[in-house]
Amino acid sequence: SRSIRLAVIPGDGIGQEVVAQGLKVLGAVLPQDVKLETKEYDLGARRWHATGETLPDAELESLKEHDAILLGAIGDPSVPSGILERGLLLKLRFAFDHYVNLRPSKLFPNTATPLAGRPEIDFVVVREGTEGPYTGNGGSLRTGTPHEVATEVSLNTAYGVERVVRDAYERADARPRKKLTLVHKNNVLVHAGHMWKKIFDAVGEEYPEVTTDYLHVDAATIFFVTQPERFDVIVTDNLFGDILTDLAAAVTGGIGLAASGNINPTGAFPSMFEPVHGSAPDIAGTGKADPTATVLSTALLLRHLGYDAEAARIEEAVAADLAARDETPRTTGEIGDALATRVAG
Ligand code: IPM
Numbered sequence: 108s109r110s111i112r113l114a115v116i117p118g119d120g121i122g123q124e125v126v127a128q129g130l131k132v133l134g135a136v137l138p139q140d141v142k143l144e145t146k147e148y149d150l151g152a153r154r155w156h157a158t159g160e161t162l163p164d165a166e167l168e169s170l171k172e173h174d175a176i177l178l179g180a181i182g183d184p185s186v187p188s189g190i191l192e193r194g195l196l197l198k199l200r201f202a203f204d205h206y207v208n209l210r211p212s213k214l215f216p217n218t219a220t221p222l223a224g225r226p227e228i229d230f231v232v233v234r235e236g237t238e239g240p241y242t243g244n245g246g247s248l249r250t251g252t253p254h255e256v257a258t259e260v261s262l263n264t265a266y267g268v269e270r271v272v273r274d275a276y277e278r279a280d281a282r283p284r285k286k287l288t289l290v291h292k293n294n295v296l297v298h299a300g301h302m303w304k305k306i307f308d309a310v311g312e313e314y315p316e317v318t319t320d321y322l323h324v325d326a327a328t329i330f331f332v333t334q335p336e337r338f339d340v341i342v343t344d345n346l347f348g349d350i351l352t353d354l355a356a357a358v359t360g361g362i363g364l365a366a367s368g369n370i371n372p373t374g375a376f377p378s379m380f381e382p383v384h385g386s387a388p389d390i391a392g393t394g395k396a397d398p399t400a401t402v403l404s405t406a407l408l409l410r411h412l413g414y415d416a417e418a419a420r421i422e423e424a425v426a427a428d429l430a431a432r433d434e435t436p437r438t439t440g441e442i443g444d445a446l447a448t449r450v451a452g
């Protein structure tokens with residue numbers, strides 16, 4: 108019989124609440140013969156306060172023994188900014204070589220968005236996940252003086268850019284519209300930007316069916332709002348992708364619906380699935396968090412592991428649940444229950 112060894116990192120704030128619903132829906136959608144074995148990891152703000160640890164090596168090793176990781180959210184106002192982000196979330200993405208940060212955007216029915224009524228919005232951002240300005244390459248000089256200097260160097264390797272660009276072409280080639288847009292800022296960031304464009308054009312020779320386009324990131328933000336239908340697959344660097352995907356979430360139904368996968372396409376390490384949103388400490392514990400982004404992340408997880416039919420069932424359940432939503436407020440758990448019922452039924 109089949110099994111899924113799933114590592115679970117609920118993390119901070121609403122992470123706990125939304126992950127519980129993700130697991131509920133996973134349990135409901137999987138066929139009887141698939142055994143879901145979960146192992147929960149106590150990582151995040153609580154752990155750091157208790158022990159000073161963010162992600163000890165032993166846990167990193169143990170996480171490797173899984174088919175995938177489900178993560179809720181990381182970050183808490185009681186922990187200085189950067190400690191958990193760098194020491195836990197980014198450490199996982201880097202250690203497990205999650206070079207494809209996959210962030211789909213679809214306009215679901217009945218969602219509160221300035222773009223309501225434009226169902227043709229269906230694109231996916233392939234955000235590079237291991238390089239760019241996220242590597243911690245930089246430093247400070249003369250700290251605390253009026254002459255302080257800080258650098259944050261964006262690291263881009265031909266190897267790193269080519270592999271993510273290639274992945275994006277593969278995804279574009281597999282979609283009906285077969286369109287790939289590179290987003291960068293090569294009119295200013297001439298070193299990295301020109302390398303990205305050169306590699307984008309070179310790899311494109313191997314995908315004659317894929318139509319390509321290039322946009323500067325500032326222009327791309329305009330089109331995200333005024334003409335989002337023009338996008339199919341977008342490939343971009345780590346920081347541009349971070350910003351663009353929050354914008355994408357906001358214009359296509361809100362951050363409560365945006366799912367993501369931190370993917371290592373080679374399978375050398377487990378891939379990790381998480382909602383795009385953060386730990387939302389302001390609503391933690393109130394039952395107000397929408398677990399839909401986490402539930403949609405479990406669909407990405409299942410698809411990554413080859414459970415395509417189950418992934419589709421989750422996405423259909425979400426679409427149906429959103430279509431049926433009215434003004435009646437529902438708790439995190441009630442939305443999870445409704446989705447679990449739909450995928451089982
Ligand atoms: C995200 C988050 C993270 C990022 C932070 C928390 C490090 O904003 O997943 O988009 O910048 O990648």
Ligand code: MN
Nearest residue numbers: 349350353383
């Ligand atoms: Mn972000």
